[in-house]
Amino acid sequence: MTTLAAEAGSGGGAPAPRPPVALAVPRSLDEALALLAQDGAAVLGGGVGHTLARHHRAPDRPSTLVPVAGLPALAGVRTGPDGRITVGAATPLDDCAKAAAIARVWPVFTEACGSVATGRIRRLVTLGGNIAAHDDAHDPPVALTALGADLTVRAARGGSRTLSVPEALRPAADGGLRPGELLVAVTLPTRPRGAATGSAYRKYLVRGVWEYACVHVAAVVGLDGEGRATRLSLAVGSVEGGPVAVPLDGLLGGRFDADLVEEAARAAASGTRPYDDVKGSAAYKTRMIGEFSRRALTEAAHRARGTGHHAGGDR
Amino acid sequence: MSVPLRFRLNHEDVEVHVQDPGAPLLDVLRHDLGLTGTKSGCEIGYCGACTVVVDGRAVPSCLQMAGLVEGRDVQTVEGLGGPEGLDPVQRAFVDKAGFQCGFCTPGHIMALRALLDEDPAPDEERLRETVDGNYCRCTGYVKILDSARAAVASGAANPDPGGAGAREEER
Numbered sequence: 403m404t405t406l407a408a409e410a411g412s413g414g415g416a417p418a419p420r421p422p423v424a425l426a427v428p429r430s431l432d433e434a435l436a437l438l439a440q441d442g443a444a445v446l447g448g449g450v451g452h453t454l455a456r457h458h459r460a461p462d463r464p465s466t467l468v469p470v471a472g473l474p475a476l477a478g479v480r481t482g483p484d485g486r487i488t489v490g491a492a493t494p495l496d497d498c499a500k501a502a503a504i505a506r507v508w509p510v511f512t513e514a515c516g517s518v519a520t521g522r523i524r525r526l527v528t529l530g531g532n533i534a535a536h537d538d539a540h541d542p543p544v545a546l547t548a549l550g551a552d553l554t555v556r557a558a559r560g561g562s563r564t565l566s567v568p569e570a571l572r573p574a575a576d577g578g579l580r581p582g583e584l585l586v587a588v589t590l591p592t593r594p595r596g597a598a599t600g601s602a603y604r605k606y607l608v609r610g611v612w613e614y615a616c617v618h619v620a621a622v623v624g625l626d627g628e629g630r631a632t633r634l635s636l637a638v639g640s641v642e643g644g645p646v647a648v649p650l651d652g653l654l655g656g657r658f659d660a661d662l663v664e665e666a667a668r669a670a671a672s673g674t675r676p677y678d679d680v681k682g683s684a685a686y687k688t689r690m691i692g693e694f695s696r697r698a699l700t701e702a703a704h705r706a707r708g709t710g711h712h713a714g715g716d717r
Numbered sequence: 718m719s720v721p722l723r724f725r726l727n728h729e730d731v732e733v734h735v736q737d738p739g740a741p742l743l744d745v746l747r748h749d750l751g752l753t754g755t756k757s758g759c760e761i762g763y764c765g766a767c768t769v770v771v772d773g774r775a776v777p778s779c780l781q782m783a784g785l786v787e788g789r790d791v792q793t794v795e796g797l798g799g800p801e802g803l804d805p806v807q808r809a810f811v812d813k814a815g816f817q818c819g820f821c822t823p824g825h826i827m828a829l830r831a832l833l834d835e836d837p838a839p840d841e842e843r844l845r846e847t848v849d850g851n852y853c854r855c856t857g858y859v860k861i862l863d864s865a866r867a868a869v870a871s872g873a874a875n876p877d878p879g880g881a882g883a884r885e886e887e888r
Contacts, residue, residue, distance in 0.1 A: 423737060423784075425739070449781070449782035450762070452782060453739070453741050453782050456740070469784075519762065519763075520849075522775055522828075522850050523762045526781065
């Protein structure tokens with residue numbers, strides 16, 4: 403372990419606007435978990451969230467950050483013997499967006515990762531950090547909620563557990579990520595055999611580029627040979643308690659047509675609570691959630707049927 | 718009260734004592750090292766004025782935590798060129814008048830330097846993608862793109878054997 407920390411108690415001169423942090427750099431996953439088990443320690447991914455947070459005077463900040471982005475155990479995209487793709491939590495979003503293996507199976511995740519900020523920022527941001535930031539405006543967690551991805555979480559004490567994104571983002575007391583725990587990997591499901599499956603991510607940017615979404619929606623659609631819906635997953639971000647998975651089980655088995663899409667879009671609009679901000683009023687966003695749910699579901703179904711790519715048009 | 722931070726900066730090993738390893742690299746470059754060629758613009762990673770090259774990749778130094786560059790290779794605009802003259806990317810900006818006020822220029826130059834170190838013959842789309850990462854509020858980008866094309870045409874692949882070009886050869 404390398405420690406980068408100012409000596410305690412030797413302070414002098416003008417007070418810094420924020421207290422300095424210490425970085426305790428682990429050489430292995432086990433060492434990282436041991437460091438994280440200590441009081442006041444917190445995970446550091448790509449560091450973007452922490453660096454941005456310096457603009458805010460957030461009161462209680464951990465004193466020791468444990469950078470995990472350099473750990474080989476958390477790196478890279480691999481396909482397991484069961485065909486499931488596992489993405490290491492330290493994988494930069496840019497690598498997630500460029501992984502051909504992911505794009506082939508789950509374009510919804512590719513599109514969500516690729517829609518974040520700019521290429522230069524995507525190279526700094528890690529997938530695990532993006533999820534663990536607990537920010538409902540982040541894109542990848544919305545896609546992972548629709549997919550039903552598994553998050554593997556480890557701790558020095560208590561071993562390993564598997565959580566969905568909504569579970570991980572709950573308060574620690576309700577089973578969410580706890581202090582001392584480290585998100586190590588994200589595992590995507592396989593596409594079911596016997597059903598045509600498609601997925602799509604739609605993000606509405608008010609200015610068109612480089613900002614957090616006004617509304618963002620991820621959809622996964624499964625269709626049987628008769629064109630009936632065997633899977634309908636829709637997740638919405640930038641809403642209270644988001645990402646929110648919209649329950650659509652009542653529509654399963656129905657023919658996937660414009661009426662079904664309309665009903666699903668209504669369920670998304672009525673089942674989520676967006677908030678007023680500079681990107682739009684809550685009432686406006688509710689209408690846009692309906693619209694972008696339509697677009698995401700329609701595109702996912704096009705992909706399931708193999709009827710071509712219908713990109714863009716998100717303005 | 719400070720912390721030693723060691724990294725490679727413009728082809729030399731440096732050790733700088735920083736107050737807070739959680740500070741952005743931008744602040745360490747400008748305030749602790751006095752390297753003010755790297756400009757501070759939006760400080761949220763979008764404008765590109767603070768772009769430097771870390772391990773061969775263009776990064777916004779306002780979002781790059783200083784403590785995380787320990788042991789890594791950092792290049793700023795001060796590391797380009799030398800007694801023999803300007804770096805070919807800088808030369809191209811001068812020849813094509815690719816700037817007006819000049820505030821965004823170091824960021825543009827470092828972003829293009831990183832691109833050309835990785836790909837000596839980028840196509841138009843890659844040039845545009847790269848330039849897209851840097852705000853310029855004076856020009857209409859026409860002369861910036863002209864400069865970028867001129868840099869490619871002049872064979873601006875890194876002339877510096879100790880820099881990122883050496884890493885290119887190792888691949």
